[in-house]
Amino acid sequence: GNSVTQMEGPVTLSEEAFLTINCTYTATGYPSLFWYVQYPGEGLQLLLKATKADDKGSNKGFEATYRKETTSFHLEKGSVQVSDSAVYFCALGDAGGTSYGKLTFGQGTILTVHP
């Protein structure tokens, strides 16, 4: 079955530091890949996505590239802000059939950014 493995947290950084959160996956077929973010006390929001190999998703300064050869979708940001403090989830979406629309989530990574 599908699975997603995320870098263990929590991750603590100073403002303007570089961020990488590793995500690897196991899946059959050609899944879509997503990063979701959950800010304190809020719901889950889609941060970015990629639907095929070598696609790069980007949003709010965050980027992730769909690497089929290494089955990875690492999240990066060049300069984090205090407002980026949140829980980040890597997720995999089934491509079709009876599993269409279902998401498999990684464990989540807590990011705390200090001024």
Place this chain on the structure above:
Amino acid sequence: SAVISQKPSRDICQRGTSLTIQCQVDSQVTMMFWYRQQPGQSLTLIATANQGSEATYESGFVIDKFPISRPNLTFSTLTVSNMSPEDSSIYLCSAPSAGNEQFFGPGTRLTVL
């Protein structure tokens, strides 16, 4: 993108009781999904709710414990039955967009005493 609302936003319940959570989508969708997020954990899919058919449950979840209704293309309910403290979680509904991405409701935070 879909806008999804849930009611209630939070509740505190006594063990042995049941709670029904409502999920409303602002557009018609074929499938809706229910997830559970236990404290400090990731999200786990409970079931898929299709309009006009029985919900499809994931391994470890059963209809007697989590009955689901899907009366139309914009609405679904999830009931957590005969609750115990282990059911304390955030329950989220979601609906897919054309791009296979999911939009989530704000969640219902349930505490069972």
